[in-house]
Amino acid sequence: MSFDFELILAIAFFVTGVFWVYDRIVYRPKRKVVLANMTPEARKAINKEAQQRLAETPRFVVEVKSYFVIIAVIFGLRSFVVEPFQIPSGSMLPTLKIGDFILVNKFDYGVRLPVLNTTIIPTTEPERGDVVVFKYPLDPNLNYIKRLIGVPGDRIQYRNKQLTVNGEPVSKTLLAKLPVSLNPNQEPVELFSETLGDVQHEIYNSFRFTPHEGEWVVPEGQYFVMGDNRDNSADSRFWGFVPDENMKGRAFYVWLHWDDFFSIPSFKNNGLIE
Structure with missing residues (x-):
């Protein structure tokens, strides 16, 4: 529940x-x-x-x-300025780890009415490359976090682990090949540095078959999102687009990491989210 x-x-x-x-x-x-x-x-x-x-x-x-x-x-504060969240899954690895506590800027995407999430004072629009928190379209009671890949009008393609936006392959550079022992997914992965618009960040690609390849055109008033853990993320490739009214804010800072109740909280991951 x-x-x-x-x-x-x-x-x-x-x-x-x-x-x-x-x-x-x-x-x-x-x-x-x-x-x-x-x-x-x-x-x-x-x-x-x-x-x-x-x-x-x-x-x-x-x-x-x-x-x-x-x-x-x-x-x-929680409705109009900043809201805390905890990362529950590994879909945003390596950018965000399970147990990270993050802060979300609620003002970036407009001042919105609490609960209804209707914009009453527009500010700025979500941008390609932002790490966004939103209400899951299939169950608005759940909050999801992903990277914004496509804005309205964009043509997104994902094939053979290559992301393409509006006909331009998104640049990525191999940083390392990680064995099982260094990867929370419990499988070997390749670590890449990806540049999406003005944002440079890291992503994981596994060595197995790429799930849900395809091409999508982002409708007006909606967004296409993906996890940085590309082969271990349930995102727009699976369940579709995120309506603008579901957007809650932009994740901008990790302030605490806490694996579980019996572990000691750590500040080792503190910093701005790229």
Whole structure:
């Protein structure tokens, strides 16, 4: 079962906000009256928590509305500025490793309404070579991360492990042949440096048959994405294009690596994402 954390956070923001407004309208004026009738010494002696319960303010109202400010801050930052994610699979190896914690810029692709993801203030468009986080088209409750290969109007071809964009083969240079012991895929791979537009990054190619070869034309308002682990990635070659309304932001920084609960977190992979 998948959970839409963004929706859960939005509901929490709304519920605590309703209680906060209700308290401000109904109970806060009463508390002011009670405090005004107290002596200065008595007002100083009563702590903030006790003040909240003056004028018989219900405890559950005090408790629920006390979470509003912190939830509002988290909701605002996560919805409009930056959002954290953890890498769950090896589809973006060698760029991103399983257990990497990354930050995603939510402002780059426009200011969008939380949950609905509708753009209300346009900023910049996704660019070829960006590492993007998006809602999986077949299940919007899931977040995926891939590299953006094709923008609207592009003709993408992938055959014999060679990526071609608009008739131009994408340049790649062999860096090393890695044995099983040095590759998390548990198979020997070739490590390449690939240049896609202005972005230079590394990719893996295995020695086995290339899955889902073909040619695709990117429709208006949609994008074509692939994993850097080219032969071990479920991406646009398998399930199609990513609609613009599914885009969440551009991944730009790795801030922590944590393999599992029983391991020690590490900062060895920290840095900007290329």
